Amino acid sequence: MPAHIALPAVVLPDHVIATDEICADIRRAHPDRPRLEAHLRIARATTVRTRRFTRPLDAPTVAGNATIEERNRAAYEDALRLAVRSGRQALAHAGLAPDDIDCVITSHTTSWTVPSLDVALVRELGLRPDVRRIPMATVGCAGGAHGLVRAHEDIAAHPGSHVLVVVAECLSTATYNHTDTSRESMIYKVLFGDGSGAVVVSDTPAWSGPSFVIEDTFEYVLPDSLDRYRGRLSGAGLHFDSTAAATAALNDSLPAVRKWLGGSGKALQFAVVHPGGPRVLEDAAAGFGLDGDRDHGDLRHAWASLAANGNLGGSAVLDVLARTFAQAPGDRQSGLIIGFGPGFVLAASRGHWSA
Structure with missing residues (x-):
């Protein structure tokens, strides 16, 4: 649905x-x-x-x-x-x-x-x-x-x-x-x-403006990735740690994502990607066959969000989506929303733009 x-x-x-x-x-x-x-x-x-x-x-x-x-x-x-x-x-x-x-x-x-x-x-x-x-x-x-x-x-x-x-x-x-x-x-x-x-x-929008229409979703846990990104609690507070293998986590997960995307039979025309850092955005552009130019490419909104706000955690992908609304894709263009989290997990929605 x-x-x-x-x-x-x-x-x-x-x-x-x-x-x-x-x-x-x-x-x-x-x-x-x-x-x-x-x-x-x-x-x-x-x-x-x-x-x-x-x-x-x-x-x-x-x-x-x-x-x-x-x-x-x-x-x-x-x-x-x-x-x-x-x-x-x-x-x-x-x-x-x-x-x-x-x-x-x-x-x-x-x-x-x-x-x-x-x-x-x-x-x-x-x-x-x-x-x-x-x-x-x-x-x-x-x-x-x-x-x-x-x-x-x-x-x-x-x-x-x-x-x-x-x-x-x-x-x-x-x-x-x-x-x-x-x-x-x-x-x-x-x-x-x-x-x-x-x-x-x-289900049915109450608003008259555009929307991203979700057609299918996907979740993935990268095997044996518990320690790649992780939280740690001590008497001084909450800490965030990672291993040397952390930056390769998206690349390691891309075969599973591409297999899921391939089942739709549609090529991606735009993507809303969590701006976790430069390596994440570079790997996402290459892995999904998108234009990787930071200022004018397909992930320009993610790069702009990262520069202005840093990584906002879970709300970062929503900031990228809001920027996408401001410079909207064409009607019916196929797109992807994808985010990543510890150890290494990802959640994604595939769909299209509705003007």
């Missing part, structure tokens, strides 16, 4: 942090770190120029020494505020009232809180008490794409439904921790940003 995706809403916090500021802060915190400048050159190669944080760079819960309790509380409180704003905007984009929503799907990985984000949003957005809820708490960067897959499944099981997908992450509290001193941690301090994205997926 087809499902229609409306224009996403993306909400970013107020504090704009330049890459130069982060590099200066890393030098301040690790003046004696061997090969620090070499590591910072690698970090700058992420192409991220700016990112948004919910709190200033020098806040205790970002570059400071806040406890895990303080970091956890800040991550949830800030994420909830962003999620409420993006959820309201997504409803407005779709021309729907809170009572129209039949299912809410949430993804939030950067804090541990019970009850979770979905329950809070029922209250804050004024959703019906009997709304179906699908909370996701550990999918990380795959959250937006994974939420779209779950929305398509929910609509297939409940025809006529409107589903609200909301993703919110405060990665500054989770990945910006000066107790982490590896080369990878220096890269992640530069790579990630905070933000929230929300979108309505409907």
